[in-house]
Amino acid sequence: MIMVPRPHAHNLVAWAKDRPDVVVLSADLTASCEADLFRDAYPDRFFSMGMAEQNMIGVAAGLAREGYTPCVHTFAVFITRRAFDQVAMAIAYPNLRVRLFGFLPGITTPGGVTHQAIDDIALMRAIPNMHIIEVGDATEVESALDVADAIDGPVYLRMLRGEVPRLFPPHHPLQANGVRDLGDGDDITLVSSGICTQEAMAAAKVMRAAGLTVQHLHVSTLKPFPADILCAALRPHRGPVLSIENHSIIGGLGSALAEVMAEAALARPLVRLGLRDTYAHGASTPYLMAKLGIDTAGILAAAGARLGVDFSDANPCCDTDAVPAASFDAKPEAL
Amino acid sequence: MSAPELSPTRIANTAQRIRRRVLAHTLSNNGGYLSQACSTSEALATLYSGLMRLGPSLAPSLPLPFAHVPGPGRPYFSGALYNGPREDHLDRFIFSPVHYALVLYATLIECGRMGPEALDLFNTDGSTVELIGAEHSPGHEVTAGSLAQALSQAAGIALARKIRRASGRVWVFMSDGEFQEGQTWEAIAAMAFHEIDNLTMVVDCNGQQCDGAMQQVMNIEPLAARITAFGGLAHELDGHDPAALIAAAAQPSQGRPVALLLRTDPCRGIDALRQRAPKLHYVRFKNDAERQPYIERLAQLNEELPS
Numbered sequence: 001m002i003m004v005p006r007p008h009a010h011n012l013v014a015w016a017k018d019r020p021d022v023v024v025l026s027a028d029l030t031a032s033c034e035a036d037l038f039r040d041a042y043p044d045r046f047f048s049m050g051m052a053e054q055n056m057i058g059v060a061a062g063l064a065r066e067g068y069t070p071c072v073h074t075f076a077v078f079i080t081r082r083a084f085d086q087v088a089m090a091i092a093y094p095n096l097r098v099r100l101f102g103f104l105p106g107i108t109t110p111g112g113v114t115h116q117a118i119d120d121i122a123l124m125r126a127i128p129n130m131h132i133i134e135v136g137d138a139t140e141v142e143s144a145l146d147v148a149d150a151i152d153g154p155v156y157l158r159m160l161r162g163e164v165p166r167l168f169p170p171h172h173p174l175q176a177n178g179v180r181d182l183g184d185g186d187d188i189t190l191v192s193s194g195i196c197t198q199e200a201m202a203a204a205k206v207m208r209a210a211g212l213t214v215q216h217l218h219v220s221t222l223k224p225f226p227a228d229i230l231c232a233a234l235r236p237h238r239g240p241v242l243s244i245e246n247h248s249i250i251g252g253l254g255s256a257l258a259e260v261m262a263e264a265a266l267a268r269p270l271v272r273l274g275l276r277d278t279y280a281h282g283a284s285t286p287y288l289m290a291k292l293g294i295d296t297a298g299i300l301a302a303a304g305a306r307l308g309v310d311f312s313d314a315n316p317c318c319d320t321d322a323v324p325a326a327s328f329d330a331k332p333e334a335l
Numbered sequence: 336m337s338a339p340e341l342s343p344t345r346i347a348n349t350a351q352r353i354r355r356r357v358l359a360h361t362l363s364n365n366g367g368y369l370s371q372a373c374s375t376s377e378a379l380a381t382l383y384s385g386l387m388r389l390g391p392s393l394a395p396s397l398p399l400p401f402a403h404v405p406g407p408g409r410p411y412f413s414g415a416l417y418n419g420p421r422e423d424h425l426d427r428f429i430f431s432p433v434h435y436a437l438v439l440y441a442t443l444i445e446c447g448r449m450g451p452e453a454l455d456l457f458n459t460d461g462s463t464v465e466l467i468g469a470e471h472s473p474g475h476e477v478t479a480g481s482l483a484q485a486l487s488q489a490a491g492i493a494l495a496r497k498i499r500r501a502s503g504r505v506w507v508f509m510s511d512g513e514f515q516e517g518q519t520w521e522a523i524a525a526m527a528f529h530e531i532d533n534l535t536m537v538v539d540c541n542g543q544q545c546d547g548a549m550q551q552v553m554n555i556e557p558l559a560a561r562i563t564a565f566g567g568l569a570h571e572l573d574g575h576d577p578a579a580l581i582a583a584a585a586q587p588s589q590g591r592p593v594a595l596l597l598r599t600d601p602c603r604g605i606d607a608l609r610q611r612a613p614k615l616h617y618v619r620f621k622n623d624a625e626r627q628p629y630i631e632r633l634a635q636l637n638e639e640l641p642s
Binding site: 047048049050052054055056057058059060061062063064065066067068070085086089090093094095128129151152153 | 480492524525528
């Protein structure tokens, strides 16, 4: 498993090189959100807005009205919770080309409930005109900006920072339709997003080794939700469907999938893994993923319960390809 | 700046016409944001009589019906077209307390940017002449009904224009109640920090808000000292004196965002309103006896102002 150090920091500088319209706004979390290299490379296009997110969102809206492409950087909680009204009224209603980079998705930080964005997708999904991209690896970090750039309207990007694994080859960048086919099979379907995809890949490997056929779909576009692609992929099979997300099971991937499956009359049982209408607390990512049942072992346990198979003897850690998601953040304490 | 229209006498006359139009509408509609016309008719008349450098309206005299909300690939009608073209040498007007929409509509009419029949569409279904304006409403550029959000957006517009070295100013019309919201102070601090000095806040300090007198609801004074402490440049003046507004606006901005604090009388020109103080936010008549003094005042204004 290749780990890529600070992919967004480097990619943003390269991507914005010949894009004078791209400006970066940061709310006192510039290095923490990997906008520091942009700041140093293009100081005239970087604006320090201080700890004042509501104003930052409004200023970004004004810049967008004047033809700039503002890239707002802060932690996901501060965009989606603290400045929700501003995002909805100043940016989303007028459908402005603002890119909102939300870092520390879900439980990828030991910073506790104040820093853990467990409801950001739910909040952003509820806003008309908003688009949502969630990255799952370094390749998607590096290609999300191109996908966002083609969108005529606001985009919320659920980002990863620090040491990010490369799960997908660079020549397979993020696609606008937002679904990656990671294998087909009839016994069970895994639908995963963000950091949970790495865990789901490891779980799928264990299940396949046990003789099961596993369908695995990675979703990186939460809105618009790729309903047609998912329905076409899910329809031919009969087994249970597991959604796995680093987010509340209310309003995120699992909810969106449930809506789509119900509307398409896809009669397959759905099990939603994620935060089960609860908060997390300050602790390491692997600890919390295990506690919440969204790590490899948790996915295997949920799948096993549905399939009547006991995977408890399987040891995914012996698999050299399976790197625990703990390694996502080289400096998790960088708050 | 020395447009021929900038005559205080003429502006005062326009202001009375705005007041009269809002009063007439409030009577025929049995309700309206009347006090806001009392406090700001002079300020809006001054801004629209040439203090702001605006091109001619690009919008139809009769406002278009509401077409659709903005979205990808859907051209959206901007109410800012009533304020003329968007060009760097011209000024921009951002209207923040959109509960004052009726007063702005009356101003556009009295300043020849919109037809008088537009008010017949006020608060009617399917119309853009909305009760609380949004960015499709005549004269409005941003959707500011969630108060105190427009200043930050105006700051972004001003910042972009500063980067482009645009010569025009950005004028933000505000009400003093918006200084209770934290975002206003975030915006002033940020503008001072980034030396956004091509923006002028014109603030209706009428001391009134929905629950009543601001002194009783949540004090914001001393407002000038607070703005100064946040890095802004504040001027206090009589909001009913066009000459004072013109003079204050001509002061150099000294690298700072400017706030013109207009001390205004929320009952100016319609004394009958004083009986309702301190509940002046929205006026509705319960019976003919309540309505009568306003009818008499309208008759007086009609005599004073040749149509």
